[in-house]
Amino acid sequence: MPNLKQTPPNEMRIDKWLWAARFFKTRSLAAAAIKGGKVRVNGDRAKPSRLVKILDQLYIKRGDFSFDISIIAIAEKRVSARQAKLLYTETDKSIRQREKLTETIRIERKAAAQYGGRPDKQGRRNLMKLQGKV
Known part of the structure; x- marks a missing residue:
């Protein structure tokens, strides 16, 4: 065996x-x-x-x-x-770091959702006025 x-x-x-x-x-x-x-x-x-x-x-x-x-x-x-x-x-430190990162990601996603993507023609013209390019 x-x-x-x-x-x-x-x-x-x-x-x-x-x-x-x-x-x-x-x-x-x-x-x-x-x-x-x-x-x-x-x-x-x-x-x-x-x-x-x-x-x-x-x-x-x-x-x-x-x-x-x-x-x-x-x-x-x-x-x-x-x-x-x-x-x-x-470890407590690991938990705190992960919670902080989760909160940061959540805030970034919320901000990205509010932005709404690329500006349209009117939004682009407004941005150009703000930047002084017109």
Whole structure:
């Protein structure tokens, strides 16, 4: 009978953990982010096969948002969003930065919606008058 090495339940591949904790929709997206340097484990770049354990510190960059978290539990399977939040704790600084960025994006979208796109002929003439080009 072959000797199969099984990882203990307190360790898991980082790509699988990120998928189970719902940071990425698929394991391949998680692996691509790890290979691209968007995920750091205890301050170091990692490979998708790296084993993470409880109390490891992760830095995850996803789009404009970044997460600075500490692993507090390992899930064998993908869990619901509510349970996924119980797998890690996020630093207060990370939460504040993300909330500030969310607020900034919300304000920018609201301002862009009020602008309404390109000016029409009358609006363009008014802009030219204001700029002193007429």
